[in-house]
Amino acid sequence: MPELRKDPIIGRWVIIATERARRPDQFEGHKEQDDHSACPFCEGREANTPPEIYAIRPHNSTRNGPGWDLRVVPSIAPFLRVEGDLDRRGNGLYDVMNGLGAHEVVIETNQHIANMADLSEEQITKVLNCYSDRIIDLEKDNRLKYVLVFKNYGKGSGGGAIRHSRSQLIATPVNPKRVKEELAGSRQYYEYHERCVFCDLIKQELAQKERIIAEFDGFVAIAPFAARFPFETWILPKKHCCDYTCLDADSRRHLAHVLKTVLSKLKTGLNDPDYNYIIHTAPFRRQKIGYWKTIDQDYHWHIEIMPRLSKVAGFEWGTGFYICPLPPEETAKFLREVKV
């Protein structure tokens, strides 16, 4: 019998379709090759990207020259730009404003390595530090309200043809809908229970164990109860905090270990699938006093990893209901057993 399960945070129903369940080996990853001599993100080709905003590089190296460890550059085709005004206006019954914001690319390594799973833990720690630094810097711009950190790996995830490990940051002048839904859902839960819904979720998962993928020093990786996609994985900090930037240096090292473990399990177990990940963190909380009220208590930052193994089709677009052909308990069991 198929099951309907409800996401406890935003109230989205998913169908766990046991009748059409597929075994892990029936999902196919596939990897195309690319021409690495044309990659604009490799060391020595700094002139092929816009000038860097941020870099981790030794003191004796020069900006926009070789010798770096990690670089952040503006997107070459940004959808949102930092220059200009928002200019909110109406057009009949429609609302419009200018595309103000920021769009940055984090080049995670100077080597032509495609999958973050293949970077060292030390290098991943640098990437995680950089996210924090960039979010803190973007927060200084009063026009911006939210920063989404995300990664598109592989063509099927919208990651393009260049196979050089990178992630992106987009800062938006309004709080995005998906984020608002999570904020509203966790606030509602908090109002009633006076507890964080994510903390409760972690407690239940640790007690039930069947959806745990990995657990390590302050972090837990789970297959969410109401997963939308096969092998969807969330990484949550056990220590409550609404904001990613509150992580200390040790915690970021531990997170790097968990992230590398999960990404390597996906790579090994599923034949290097395309994936997206996103970091959901609290918006900048600098508006009207009292506006955010309990957000420090009620929201809990986390990472969502979504392997792209099945196509999102008409049904999902139309309803917002997802059909997940693999129960998350099986996702977790399979990934727990993959040795990395």
Added chain:
Amino acid sequence: MAELRRDPVVSRWVIVDTEHPSKPEDFEYEQYIPAGGLCPFCYGNEFMTPPEISCFRDPSTGANTPGWQVRVVANKFPALQIEGELDRRGLGIYDMSNGIGAHEVLVESPYHNKDIPELLNGEIESYLKMCCVRAADLKRDSRFKYIMVFRNYGPAAGASLEHPHTQLVALPMVPKNALEEIHGSRDYYNYRERCIFCDIIRQEVSDKARVILENKYFISFCPFVSRFPFEIMIMPKQHSGYFCHMSGDEISALAQIMKDTLGKLKKVFENLSYNYIIHSAPINGEADVEYYHWHIEIMPKLTQVAGFEWGTGFYLDPTSPELAAQYLKAVKE
């Protein structure tokens, strides 16, 4: 500078690239060329599907044999199961229920290689009529709260079989996207005492910039807040909550506008995969049809939805709907 536009119904923001818009030739999309082969939906293979639930066929032919025009069968791999009780229950902080619902497949025509633009008007009318018949029938089951009609055409749109088909799913709860539209249109109605979709049609007709086609009963246009390049909306001009209440004349008009609109889209993008979905009001007391207005959303598969969209619910549209409408209008039939 790009523009941010807000959907007036569900309040979703979309980033429209008005500065360096992508033209049709800029899209590299997965080409869909049917390969043929053994097909459970072709004449003579009726035994390969579950038995038919409903069918328009030559009266001299028997059930589950050739001679039909439109055929509806249960999905062989249903996402939901029709028998049983919902049995809502909690599991710690989680909520769940049994997967009760209906999942039907509607084979649109006997032709393996004919998409809607290649069918005759009468054939499309039979197909649409059958969608109405099935929706009206499923509506009678009081366990169901919503009926979703959708079509995946081509592998990039998630179709696993080539033979063109549409699916119907009856759900025991109103899905999130439908709820958002209903809440948005209800709020608008409470304030203005008008249907927001009727207002959208009025504004589109007077703006003209996004309209593709219009006939007596229907209008097709690229929505002001398109999530995807070349997204298209088809709406009935008369206010109506349920598509299955269409009259015969309206069905003919819809067949015509679908054939022409999809024909234009497929001339601009050959071998395109696309989805469309019919948004209709919830059933069995879940909404008031005063403020909801049924419509069809067509989503061409030209781009990939990536991390940013998943993370934020923001969409990036590289081609403004005004430009998309221009290209579509310019196609000669």
